Amino acid sequence: MTLTLDEKLRLAADEIAVSSSGRVAFKEPLAPFTSFRVGGPAGVLVEPRDEKDLEVAGSVVSRRGLDVLILGRGTNVLIGDDGFAGVVIRMGKGFEWIRGAGADGVEAGGGANLPQVSNWARRRSLTGMEFTVAIPATVGGGVAMNAGAHGSSLSDVLESARICYLAEGRTVEISAQDLQMTYRETAIGPGSLVCSAKFRLAPGEQDHIAARMDRYRLHRSDTQPAEAPNAGSTFRNPPGQSAGALIEAAGLKGHRIGGAEVSPKHANFLFARPGASAQDVFDLMAFVQDAVERQHGVLLLPEVRIIGLFDNADGLKTRP
């Protein structure tokens, strides 16, 4: 007897729930777990409490041949209106710890909040993580994306990460060098999960560290809009250029499609206004990309990860 995808997902949910201590839900809406606040449900949502729960989820997913998505704080994803037809592993409780690593280091779980790690380091007079003070990410999502700001990125301070290969049920410590971290990219692919990360910092003056963090926060509140759901910078900066400046020069500030809008304050921020669908945001991204390419001859590639199905999927180029 051939099972439908929903039947397979239901069985997978039951199987994971029986052997795992974390929360497991069937068809849970994902929009509340993303900063855009749009998108459909997860086939199955799993919130593992420990590495054993991860092993359980990984083995069920690989045995049943299901797709898997790892979700941090959802601040860099656009999930389609039909959701994700597989198993979503959301890093939360159980992976939120932060502790010291040697005299000048900090280690944190993949679900820990990056600004909290930054503040942890400040309290111990350790410098190096100040630039992450307002990046609203998990440690795992930050490492996977090589998040950065103010001229620094996590590759500058990451020493190593424990990576769980879900299909193989294997967790391995990998050096930052082997993760091949470049601008908003790493070798961490789907199915590889950052369980924890170790950062190498340096002793510093607590007042200077705090002052730098204040400056970064202030810069952000001065330059970045926050009045509607968004995912930060939508497009990557092309080498030597600013995506926001190119979009602004194309006259697109304030441009709307359905409930999606190019921020009138910072053109690389797209808003999902009340009533917006994920498709509206996708269509606006495709429109912006096309307009900038036609007017400036520059292809803007999305920084936001596109997940699930969209109409006119070929209308947005995600690779050069």
Ligand SMILES: Cc1cc2nc3c(=O)[nH]c(=O)nc-3n(C[C@H](O)[C@H](O)[C@H](O)COP(=O)(O)OP(=O)(O)OC[C@H]3O[C@@H](n4cnc5c(N)ncnc54)[C@H](O)[C@@H]3O)c2cc1C
């Ligand atoms: C207001 C705002 C400001 C922002 N400012 C910045 C900024 O200054 N600099 C910057 O770089 N980004 C910024 N971002 C974008 C975003 O915070 C980063 O890209 C961040 O790294 C995403 O982390 P996350 O936990 O939300 O990951 P998600 O959005 O949940 O996931 C992003 C990607 O990482 C993968 N992933 C998530 N967790 C894990 C894990 N544990 N293991 C393996 N893969 C994982 C996901 O599968 C997905 O492919 C901003 C976003 C917002 C909303």
